[in-house]
Structures are given as C-alpha cells and as structure tokens.
Amino acid sequence: MRAPAYFLRTLVALCALWSCVATAAPDYAREKRWADEITPTLVVGDAVYLAQPSGHKFLGLYTEAKKARAAVIVVHGLGIHPDWALIGTLRSELPDHGYTTLSIQMPVLAADAKGEDYPALFGDAAERLAAAVAWLKTKGYTKIALASHSMGARMSNHFLAANPASGIAAWIAVGISSGEFADAGTFRFPVLDIYGERDFPQVLQKADARAAVLAKNKGSAQIEVQGADHYFGGRETELATRVRQFLDQKFK
Numbered sequence: 001m002r003a004p005a006y007f008l009r010t011l012v013a014l015c016a017l018w019s020c021v022a023t024a025a026p027d028y029a030r031e032k033r034w035a036d037e038i039t040p041t042l043v044v045g046d047a048v049y050l051a052q053p054s055g056h057k058f059l060g061l062y063t064e065a066k067k068a069r070a071a072v073i074v075v076h077g078l079g080i081h082p083d084w085a086l087i088g089t090l091r092s093e094l095p096d097h098g099y100t101t102l103s104i105q106m107p108v109l110a111a112d113a114k115g116e117d118y119p120a121l122f123g124d125a126a127e128r129l130a131a132a133v134a135w136l137k138t139k140g141y142t143k144i145a146l147a148s149h150s151m152g153a154r155m156s157n158h159f160l161a162a163n164p165a166s167g168i169a170a171w172i173a174v175g176i177s178s179g180e181f182a183d184a185g186t187f188r189f190p191v192l193d194i195y196g197e198r199d200f201p202q203v204l205q206k207a208d209a210r211a212a213v214l215a216k217n218k219g220s221a222q223i224e225v226q227g228a229d230h231y232f233g234g235r236e237t238e239l240a241t242r243v244r245q246f247l248d249q250k251f252k
Helices: 002-024 028-041 085-097 115-138 151-162 201-205 207-214 236-250
Strands: 046-051 057-063 070-075 099-104 144-149 168-174 191-198 221-229
Touching: 002 115, 028 046, 028 057, 046 115, 057 085, 057 115, 070 085, 070 115, 070 151, 070 236, 085 099, 085 144, 085 236, 099 115, 115 144, 115 151, 144 151, 144 236, 151 168, 168 236, 191 207, 191 236, 201 207, 207 221, 221 236
Parallel strands: 070 099, 070 144, 144 168, 168 191, 191 221
Antiparallel strands: 046 057, 057 099
C-alpha cells in the first residue's frame, strides 16, 4: 500500500518542479509582442538584434551620439521593454549630451509573474548584458557604462558581481528593487545609487546601508530625488540630467 502513495508524492513533486522550471523560462512571445509594438513607431535611434549563445536574438535600441564620450547600456525593469517611460527618456536624451545608448530587451516572464520569480532569469540576463558589451566593442567603444532600473538593476548587479572584468566602467542603479547591493566588494568602478523620495519601502529602508557600501568605493555617490516615486513619473528628464552629470565626472 505504501508504494502507490510514494509514487504519488514523487509525481506531485516532479510536477511542482516542472511547473517551477516552466514558469522560469523567458517568455519569448511576450518579447516579440513588445518588439512588434515598439519598432514600427520608433522615432529616435535604430532597432538592432543581438544574439545570445543559445541563438535567441533580442531587441536593442541603438542611438549614436556625435563625438561620443562613452556608450551606455540602458536596462529596463520587471516585465517591460527598452523604450518604456524613464528608460525611453534615458536612451533618447543621453545621446544629446555625448553618450551613445544601447537599450536592450531583458528577459521577461508572463504578465502575472511576481518579482520573486525573476531571479531564475538572472543567468539569461547576464548573457544579454555580455552580448551588449561585446556588440558595443565591435562598434569601437572602449568606455562603457550601465544604467539600470528596478529589477533591471538587480539583474545588472548579478552580472557585474559575477563578471568583475565585464568591461563596464561605471554603473547607475536607479531604484534597485531589492534595496541592496549584492557582492559589492567585487565592484571596481564608481556607482551612482539614485532613487526617489517616494520610492518603494525596501529601497528607502536600505538606503543607509547602500550609502555605507558606496563610501568605500571611490567616485561613487548616492542621490535621493525629492518628490520622485520609484518610476520617476514626471521627473524623467531630471533623472536623465542626474545620470548625465555622474557620467560627466567619470568620462571627463
């Protein structure tokens, strides 16, 4: 009588495991829907496609600056796309000030997925960031920065910590959704931690801890933008200005 019960429990466990794996896979169909929505109406920059080791090609929005001082990879947050709101502002306004931008599509899950489901995609995200760095190098850029928002900042943190020699010379973390930096001892570049006065609770509660980490990292800074929320709604241009000022200090 025990054998059927044992096999039933095993089957349930395997089904649960399969469900977990299945939900952790990037939703390529959703990526395509974003691309189909964005690219026909693109006004600033050009659509390009970068390849991962698996062969999957993902969208990038590339905007060249005249006499560029450096290039900036722009990384969106949970479940959205490379021209969304503040991301669109960063990618389109920084080139006016001498910074070429490459805003890339990060892996997404289904629309009803939660933030705690996304760490399963961090390996995929790291591949995309590595591909973006390599692609910019083929364009002749030797000075490359990273500007990332919310869950995108967590993905970027994972990539940077695992790849100390990634080629990234500066990182702007906008409202990192975990509220903290992981493995910050591996950072060999200045970091700007920028967040809103009305940001997510975890971002605000851990601000002092992040500041303590950055105090040990030369050239780093922390800025709280008065009146701004997590998404910098209505304050996108101010965010772009703050980011540009930080980059100007790094790439004089």
